[in-house]
Amino acid sequence: MKTLFTEEEKTLLGLLRGETCSDTALVAQAKRLANQQGILPLLGEILKDDEAVYQSSMRNVRQYYYLLFKTKYYVNLLSEAGIETVILKGFPVAKYYPIPQLRKSGDIDLLLLHPEEITKAIEVLAAHGVMQMEEQHANYHVALMTKEQIEIELHTSLTEELDDAKVNQELKRLERTLSDHVEWTYICDNLFPVLSPGYQAFSLLLHMLHHFMRSGFGLKLLMDWTYFWNHGMDEEERKIYDRCVDAIGLRGFSEMISSACYFELGLKDASLLGEQIRRETAESFLKDVLESYEFGSMQDQQMVKMRGTKMQDFLREFHHQMHLNYPNAGRVWAIWPALWIATLVRFLVNNHTVRNTSMVAVLRNAKSRSSYMEEIKLFQK
Helix, strand or coil: CCCCCCHHHHHHHHHHCCCCCCCHHHHHHHHHHHHHCCCHHHHHHCCCCCHHHHHHHHHHHHHHHHHHHHHHHHHHHHHHCCCCEEECCHHHHHCCCCCHHHCCCCEEEEEECCHHHHHHHHHHHHCCCCEECCCCCCCCEEEEECCCCCEEEEECCCCCCCCCHHHHHHHHHHHCCHHHHEEEEEECCEEEEEECHHHHHHHHHHHHHHHHCCCCCCHHHHHHHHHHHHCCCCHHHHHHHHHHHHHCCCHHHHHHHHHHHHHHCCCCCHHHCCCCCCHHHHHHHHHHHHCCCCCCCCCCCCCCCCCCCCHHHHHHHHHHHHHHHCCCHHHCHHHHHHHHHHHHHHHHHHHHHCCCCCHHHHHHHHHHHCCCHHHHCCCCC
């Protein structure tokens, strides 16, 4: 079967599966790509004698332990103030890697189990030198910075509001049950609060969905997915995951993610694939991932993905962006026209001054990247 991947990309995927490569030029190219993706340390077990990979791995190990104990410190601070949190992403998923310390992480993500405590949580951390950042780039978490320049994200939800009101209502209903699905797990002999496996898998999927619908994401999140599921999940937790996915219509998205990991990254659980996603679609999605940096947006025009390619899909996404940019004012329908204009102006200015591209280029790329959205039937139950 004809593949979409370049030789460089195929080499990196092979190395991540544990395969060796004798072509030093291709290995060098794969290392460059791995570095862009933020996963170069993961090659340490394959390229054992490579000095650059070794140095990258050692830096990652030091960062891992530093962040681990900082995370413990801030979780304890909040707990002592009566604020319950769980750790998202990062350490809870790294524990499933063959060498957890090689999984790159640069910030601390904490989910408040009681979102109404966000102001209190900010005050508690501020009393210990953690300050709220001036620029906030999301409306579902608050970004803060420690004196050591570590970013802490206090999440009030698992993801931002989606462009479907019924889906948002269902998601809020699911989130209200999270307190009943918290486990304490040992990481390097320290206990940490995390979500139970079913909800943890659901949170990982939502995290990928958020980035997928915006600027894309890199291979690291797919490696998280692969190692997490290869660890296994008991029947009851798998039922929880399936209920959550079906409740908000993410079955096709879950199957696309899993198919890409199964065919190219060594995911073992074929039951996650389902029957509605073609292998060609999974490869197109993975090609999209490979063309992104670690946090997405490798291409200047790669900024948004829509549920379809029709004019109504463009308009729905534009209206959704207006609500994200102006969450409070957006509740007043009478001023929507003014907010639409303000959103358009912001979009044009950012394209010119930040991304150095045009609206036409962004929309053309968005349409291209959205070409397989109808197949995954996003938010359809």
